[in-house]
Amino acid sequence: MLERRKPIWVKEAIDYVMQLKKHGDTEIVSIDDCDGRFLAEPLVADHDVPPFDRSPYDGFALRAIDTKKASGKTPLTFKVIDEIGAGQVSPFEVGCMEAIRIMTGAQIPQGADCVIMLELTQEEQRSEGTFIAIKRSLNKGDNISYQGEDTKKGNLLINKGVAINPGIKALLATFGYSNVKVSKRPVIGIIATGSELLNPDENLVPGKIRNSNGYMIESQILRAGAKFKRYGSISDNLDSLFETIMIALNECDILITTGGVSVGDFDYLPEIYRKLGANLLFNKIAMRPGSVTSCAEKDGKFLFGLSGNPSACYIGFELFVRPYIRYWLRSEQPFLRFIRGTLKKDFLKANPFSRFVRGKIVYENGMVFAEPVGLDKSGVVTSLAWADCLIILPGGTRGYKKGDQVELLILDDQLGCDKPWVEAKFSK
Known part of the structure; x- marks a missing residue:
């Protein structure tokens, strides 16, 4: 007997997942190995930067009061009493009409x-020493980087849960973090279901397709900040699928299956959820593509059942799995960032449910536009290669036209957002 399903709204499905969110464990890694990892604790300045007043240029340090009468017609001469390089401190004090290189x-x-820059001076060697001539007056503080002007001791620099990029790595080095406390990456098991699936190195034969979903999900997992464990492709057999899922649940923190979530005779996930005694959170969502996305929970671990269609599978991961991973990694902005843009092409397909269209952002004259890429079918895979956003088209309309305002979910983005896109209609 086919299972009857009642769809829930996208926002409800996200809420169901995030109500069970949790932080993962932490670990210490070398600063050499911290790129792309997520900070497990805030980064706080333990000293002023700069730690002392310093020169941002090569030049001469002197007293501003001595330069007041300097001009092109009346250059002033200063005696150079010392020369100091980076990392050195002069033992001399600058006096009247004196300078230190x-x-x-x-x-x-x-x-x-x-400080006066080197190129604005003329140097002269005399028997009594080195002198410079300047032709302009200076003010107190000119060309000085003051202690703490970059940041003060105790300032919060980077919050926990932020991905370590080159700039953050520079801060870690600045403040002496040879070892860095990061969130331990969750291990996510991947099972692709379906007797029709082939590996990439196998030749195509009638009725078969290559398993693209597994490799796509692996890449999405890495982009989200987690690790994956591959369990291969499982044919449409209840016993073998159940056995593999049991193994994966013991070895992984989260489990993703692709395929096997619709209502056909060979879709076994509903039965497996029951056999596991898992708590089914949802098994249908009012969205296109990916309406048959499901999610269950067993002993604190999630089982995400994503569609076997590539685009639906991709979108299901970004909407429901990614924010859970990001929260696990302590991000305070775990959701996809969204912005508003203008639709660049007509999209006249009517739909009762919200639709997430693979799109590309275009910037013209300081404005944000978005246009659909490729065919809008859940089984289409080629459009995913070009998509950098998901164009959100709320349901209950007769389609959208060029020039309509739309919300855009940014895909390849590390900034994130502290709240999910709220499913609601807005004026065009």
Whole structure:
């Protein structure tokens, strides 16, 4: 007997998943191995940056009051009493009509309160020493990077749950983090179901297709910040599928299956959920594509049943699995970031449910536009290669026209958002 299903709204499905969200464990990794990992604790400045007043240029440190009468017609001459490079500190104090040659990054010597750049001076060697002539006046503080102007000790620099990029890695090095506390990445098992599936290295034969979903999901998992474990393709056999799922649940933190979630005679996931004694959260969502997406929970672990159609599978992961992973990694912005844009092409397909269309963002004259890419069919895979956003078209309309305002979910983005896109109609 075929299972009857009642669809729920996208927002409800997201809420069901996130009500059971949890943080994963933490671990310490070397700064050499922290790229792309997620901070498990906030990064706080343990000292001022810069830690002292320093020069941002090669030049001469002197007293601004001594330069007040300098001009092109009346250049002033200063005696150079010392020279310091980065990492050095002068033992001398700058006095009246004196200067110390200073290199970029070096500490401002005592008595000096400004720096004149090297190219604005003329140097002269005399028997009594080195002198410079300047033809302009300076103000106190000119060309000085003051202690703490970048950041003060105790300032919050980066919050927990943020992916470590090159800039954050620079901060970690600046504040002495040779070892970094990060969130331990969840291990996500992947099972592709279907007797029709072939591996990429196998030749096509009538009635068969290659397993693209498994490899696509692996890449999405890595982009979200997690790790995957591959369990291969399982033919449409209840016993073998159940056995593999049991193994995967013991070895992984989350399990994703692709295919086997519709209402055909060979779709065994509903029966497997029952056999596991899993808590079924939902098994149909009012959305296109991916309406047959399902989710169950067993002993604190999620089983996501994603569609066997590539586009539906892709979208199901981004909407429901990704935010759970990001929260696991302590992100305070686990959801896809969304912006508003203008539809660049007509999309006249009527639909009672919200539709997530693979799209590409176009920037023109400072404005954001989006246009659908490829065929809008759940089984289409080629359009995914070009999509950088999902165009949200709320249901209950007769389609959308060029020039309509639409919401866009940004795909390849690390910033995220602290709340999910709210399923609601808005004025065009």
